[in-house]
Amino acid sequence: xxxxxxxIQDLHVVYRTDESTIYAVNGLNLELFSxxxxxxxxxxxxxxxxxxxxxxxLLPERIxxxxxxxxxxxxxxxxxxxxxDMRLLRGSTVSMIFQDPMTxxxxxxxxxxxxxxxxRFHRKGIGQAELAAGVENMLEMVGIPAGRKGEYxxxxxxxxxQRIVIAIALACEPKLILADEPTTALDVTIQAQVLDMxxxxxxxxxxxxxxxxxxxxxxAQTCDKVAxxxxxxxxESGSAEDIFNxxxxxxxxxxxxxxxxxxxKHTRRLSPIEGLMPDPTVLPAGCKFHDRCPECMEICRAxxxxxxxEGSHLISCHLMGDSGKGGTER
Amino acid sequence: MNTPLIQTRELKKYFKTPxxxxxxxxxxxxxxxxxxxxGVVGESGCGKSTLGRTILRLIEPxxxxxxxNGQNIASYSGKQxxxxxKEMQIIFQDPFSxxxxxxxxxxxxxxxxRVCRLYHSKxxxxxxxxxxxxxxxxASRFExxxxxxxxGGRRQRIGIARALAVxxxxxxxDEPVSALDVSIQAQILNLLMDLQDDMxxxxxxxxxxxxxxxxxxxxxxxxxxxxxxxxxASARLFENPLHPYTQALxxxxxxxxxxxxxxxxxxxxxxxSNPIDPKPGCRFAPRCPLACPRxxxxxxxxxxxxxxxxxxxxxxxxxxx
Numbered sequence: 346x347x348x349x350x351x352x353i354q355d356l357h358v359v360y361r362t363d364e365s366t367i368y369a370v371n372g373l374n375l376e377l378f379s380x381x382x383x384x385x386x387x388x389x390x391x392x393x394x395x396x397x398x399x400x401x402x403l404l405p406e407r408i409x410x411x412x413x414x415x416x417x418x419x420x421x422x423x424x425x426x427x428x429x430d431m432r433l434l435r436g437s438t439v440s441m442i443f444q445d446p447m448t449x450x451x452x453x454x455x456x457x458x459x460x461x462x463x464x465r466f467h468r469k470g471i472g473q474a475e476l477a478a479g480v481e482n483m484l485e486m487v488g489i490p491a492g493r494k495g496e497y498x499x500x501x502x503x504x505x506x507q508r509i510v511i512a513i514a515l516a517c518e519p520k521l522i523l524a525d526e527p528t529t530a531l532d533v534t535i536q537a538q539v540l541d542m543x544x545x546x547x548x549x550x551x552x553x554x555x556x557x558x559x560x561x562x563x564x565a566q567t568c569d570k571v572a573x574x575x576x577x578x579x580x581e582s583g584s585a586e587d588i589f590n591x592x593x594x595x596x597x598x599x600x601x602x603x604x605x606x607x608x609x610k611h612t613r614r615l616s617p618i619e620g621l622m623p624d625p626t627v628l629p630a631g632c633k634f635h636d637r638c639p640e641c642m643e644i645c646r647a648x649x650x651x652x653x654x655e656g657s658h659l660i661s662c663h664l665m666g667d668s669g670k671g672g673t674e675r
Numbered sequence: 676m677n678t679p680l681i682q683t684r685e686l687k688k689y690f691k692t693p694x695x696x697x698x699x700x701x702x703x704x705x706x707x708x709x710x711x712x713x714g715v716v717g718e719s720g721c722g723k724s725t726l727g728r729t730i731l732r733l734i735e736p737x738x739x740x741x742x743x744n745g746q747n748i749a750s751y752s753g754k755q756x757x758x759x760x761k762e763m764q765i766i767f768q769d770p771f772s773x774x775x776x777x778x779x780x781x782x783x784x785x786x787x788x789r790v791c792r793l794y795h796s797k798x799x800x801x802x803x804x805x806x807x808x809x810x811x812x813x814a815s816r817f818e819x820x821x822x823x824x825x826x827g828g829r830r831q832r833i834g835i836a837r838a839l840a841v842x843x844x845x846x847x848x849d850e851p852v853s854a855l856d857v858s859i860q861a862q863i864l865n866l867l868m869d870l871q872d873d874m875x876x877x878x879x880x881x882x883x884x885x886x887x888x889x890x891x892x893x894x895x896x897x898x899x900x901x902x903x904x905x906x907x908a909s910a911r912l913f914e915n916p917l918h919p920y921t922q923a924l925x926x927x928x929x930x931x932x933x934x935x936x937x938x939x940x941x942x943x944x945x946x947x948s949n950p951i952d953p954k955p956g957c958r959f960a961p962r963c964p965l966a967c968p969r970x971x972x973x974x975x976x977x978x979x980x981x982x983x984x985x986x987x988x989x990x991x992x993x994x995x996x
Contacts, residue, residue, distance in 0.1 A: 388856040389827075502946055503719075532718040532883060537927040537942045559856060562929025589933045604861035605931055606886040608913060614868065615890065617861030621826060 348420065350520055350553050351377040351400065356414035358395050358404065358577075365626040369395040371577035373414070377570075379520070382547065382554045384568035384585075386561060386601070390622055392577040393557045394444075397523040401441055402431045419520055437467045440514035444526040446506035450498040456509045457494030460484070463516040483512040488542060504535035508542070515546060522547075522554045528563065540567055561605060565589060573598050576623055576633040583658035595660050596638045632663065640664060678745040679706035680845055680877050681730065686739035688722075688729045695952040699725040701901035702739070704977065707894075709844070712871065712878040714888030714909065716924070717898035720947055723881045724768075726898070727847040730879070731763050732756055743845075761791050764838035768850035770830035774822040780833055781818045784808065787840040807836040812866060828859035835866070845877045852887060864891060885928055889913060897921050900950050900958040903977060907984040917986040920959045957989070965990065 358370040370392040377383050385393050398404050399411055402423060416423040419438055426434070435441075443449040451459060460480045464471055471479070481491035487508040489501075498506055507527060514522055527543070528536040544567055547554055556568060564571055565585065572582035573595065581588065581595040588598070600618035620637040623629050629636060635645040644663050653665040688700040699722040707713045717723045728734045730741050732748065741749045748759055764787075767773035774783055784804045794800045808815055811832040822830055831851060838846055848867065852860040868891060870876060882888050888895055888909070895912045897905040897920065905918040916922045923943040945962040957963070960970040970989055980991040 388858060504946055532947075533885075533927040534718065534923060534943055535946065536929070538944075540929075541942055560929060561931035565931050565933055566929050585933055589931070600858060602931065604857040606861075606864075606890050608886055608889060608925075608928065608930065614865055615861035617865065618858040619862070621828065621859075 347379065349376045349378050349417075350419055351375065351555075352415075352417040353396070353400070354415045354417075356396065356399060356416065357412045358392070358399055358409065359412055360405070360409050362408060367625045368628055369409075369577055369625060370399070371628070373574075373577070373579055375572065375579070377521070377553050377555065379553055380551050381570060382556060382568045383570045383572060384564035385555055385557045385572050385574060386559065386564055387574035388559060388622055390625065391574040393574055394525055395577075396574075397441060397525055397555065397557060400523060401435060401439060402426070403441075433467070436463050436519065437517045438519055439521045439523065440517075440519040442507075442510055442514045442522060442524040442527045445530050446503060446510050447530070449510055450506060452498050455495050455497055456501070457484075460494075460509070460513050460516055463513055467517045479516070483516050484509075486515070486546065487512045504531055504539060507531060507539055511539075511543065511546075515550065515552075518550050518552070520552060522552055523557070524554060525557045526559070527556070529558070529560075536563075543567070561601060573601070576625065576628060578633065578661065579659070580634065580661045581659065583656075587656075587658035591658055593655070593658075593660060593665060595634075595662050596640050596664070597634050600637075632661075677709070679742075680709040680744060681879070682706040682740075682742040682745075683730060684740040684742070686726070686729060686741060687737045688725050688734060689737045692951060697951050698722075698901045698953055699950065700729055700736075701953075703898075703901075703903050705896055705903065705906065707845075707877055707879060709877050710871075710875050711893040712880055712891055714892030714895040715879060715881045715898060716883065716885055716888055716895060718883060718947055720900075720950065721898045722901040722950070723883075723898050724849050727765065727849050727879060727881050731760070731765055731847060733765070761841045762843050763845045763847070764841065764843040765847040765849060766831075766834050766838045766851045769854055770827050770834055771822075771854070773834055774830060776822055779819050779821055780808075780813070780825075783822070783833055784836045784840055787837060791841045793841060803840070804836075807840055810839070810870070811836045826859075827855050828862060831855060831863055832866070835863075835870070839870070839874070842874075843876070845879070848878055848880045850882050851880075853882065853884065860887070867891065885924060897924065900947065900953065902958060902987065903985075904959065904988070905984075905986045906977065907986075911984060915984075917980055917984065917991055918959075918988050919963050919965055923962075957987075 353373055353375040356370050356373040360367040360369055373396060387393050400416055400423065411424055457480050460483050461476050464476055464479045480494055484491045484494055489505060489508055528539050531539060540563065558564060568585055571585055571588040572579045575597050581598050603616035606615060618637050623633055631647045632645040632650045635641045642663060650661045650663045652659055652661050683703055683705050686700055686703045690697040690699055703726060705713065715723045715726065725734060729736045736749050740747045743759060781804050784807055785800050788794055788800050788803055794803055805815060813829060813832050817825065852863050855863060871878060880888055880891055892909045895909050896903050899920050905921050916925055943962050948961055955974055956971040957975050960966040975987045975989050977985045977987040978992065980986045
């Protein structure tokens with residue numbers, strides 16, 4: 346098989362503030378091949394966005410720091426690249442779609458100029474006519490009449506703004522898109538439109554995508570692979586079939602599914618996961634999920650669970666394998 | 676049949692804007708029986724929050740009636756309303772901005788008790804606060820904490836405790852879980868259902884998420900641009916949605932199951948149109964796949980298509996075909 350487009354090995358990221366150190370990502374491994382869509386799922390604070398920002402090298406200066414690990418993007422070592430190299434990489438090789446379309450556009454620049462900015466930067470010496478054609482083409486592609494390129498962001502609705510953000514991200518046909526909750530701020534009917542459009546464009550341009558979301562429904566409809574994060578670690582990953590139809594599941598994944606109201610069944614009570622995510626400044630020893638886990642054992646409190654593989658399906662839990670003796674310890 | 680606890684008749688709320696009248700709520704009729712839950716569903720901008728607030732008279736209605744226990748409270752004076760507010764409370768959407776950051780948890784929950792003069796001595800008030808915190812599942816060690824020290828789920832519990840502090844009969848829940856993570860969402864939904872069983876509360880549950888209301892509601896009203904387009908018992912809505920908008924809304928919910936990915940056909944095109952000075956005719960017509968010329972001329976009325984199933988759509992005027 347070809348080289349992966351994105352390869353993350355043993356990534357550790359911390360946020361240091363005066364009072365405390367937040368362990369946001371703790372030993373994350375990830376591989377993504379060309380044309381694939383990976384759904385990165387988890388609750389607020391699981392480290393999903395931090396992972397994406399590390400790939401973009403956009404962690405907040407001085408506070409956010411990668412302490413260990415390696416990120417390889419299309420064969421380039423991201424963490425060793427200079428700032429100038431990174432600037433060239435962003436937009437052309439990797440782009441990010443941010444969660445909130447209301448705040449990620451510049452309100453004082455027309456949308457046409459905001460899309461054009463990417464093209465001007467990455468295609469040096471591009472002519473005026475070519476630039477205008479490029480901008481119009483991008484707008485049409487995301488379903489906005491090209492005639493509106495002279496308008497400002499506030500003249501567009503939320504769904505339209507997100508389409509513009511997507512147009513900016515795709516303008517230079519990047520190999521990888523990091524979409525950070527691209528539809529969370531949108532209404533369901535608009536969400537359906539945007540997701541549908543993103544899948545179409547992805548296919549057309551053959552880009553890979555990491556879709557960060559907390560909505561397992563969105564994942565089921567758009568992703569080939571799924572990785573579930575909890576407290577900075579991937580606790581389960583595999584193909585969409587592994588996660589949705591697999592027999593074995595991590596207790597946390599089971600809890601996530603139990604929390605979603607099922608439209609086809611009539612149950613009055615939901616079965617949520619009790620408790621809260623651990624405090625990222627003082628992570629518990631052993632399995633980080635142990636104090637919320639309904640099947641917690643003695644070993645879970647002391648020893649970090651091994652990563653147990655079953656084909657493409659990975660589960661980090663002592664329940665899998667021979668309670669820790671099987672699989673490979675991390 | 677008993678008088679419903681809450682009833683609205685032709686309730687209207689228009690806002691004046693520089694561009695004309697914004698019809699936020701435009702002639703909504705609904706009724707909620709004591710002890711039951713009405714789910715109000717719709718996209719952003721359809722007037723569902725305005726409806727909730729107008730019923731509580733946090734916003735003054737432009738026209739129509741709000742009946743509480745059969746009495747029209749839309750004409751009540753401020754003094755009379757103050758008494759009624761003891762029985763009607765609201766839980767807000769955003770647990771981050773609906774709590775005063777400079778008040779401790781205990782003071783936030785005690786405030787409505789003080790305002791309504793339910794208890795007078797400090798000891799009694801604090802005993803009541805402790806009881807409420809226990810009911811909503813907040814550990815008493817958070818008593819002196821400030822909202823910023825707590826996470827979203829706990830903050831929403833404070834909001835719930837505050838709403839329950841004056842022992843209301845009717846609570847408007849305005850998107851109480853949409854700012855929360857799924858696992859926390861389920862905890863809060865379960866809590867709200869338990870409270871209803873224990874205290875006999877009546878809820879109006881406003882949300883944009885159909886999957887959330889299914890569990891908690893007895894009846895669901897679907898709103899589109901200020902009007903109620905469909906109203907029916909919860910289970911029936913999911914079995915047999917009649918209005919094309921409801922059908923589209925249901926089809927758009929991402930289901931966490933693997934299915935063949937052919938969805939383009941069901942997605943409705945376009946976006947919610949402008950609620951400023953709307954033209955006559957069905958407001959969903961511009962996006963409706965089944966719209967006919969008549970839909971653009973006449974406003975459909977909310978009629979009973981089958982027993983207990985109300986829908987405002989031309990195609991069901993003579994009942995279900």
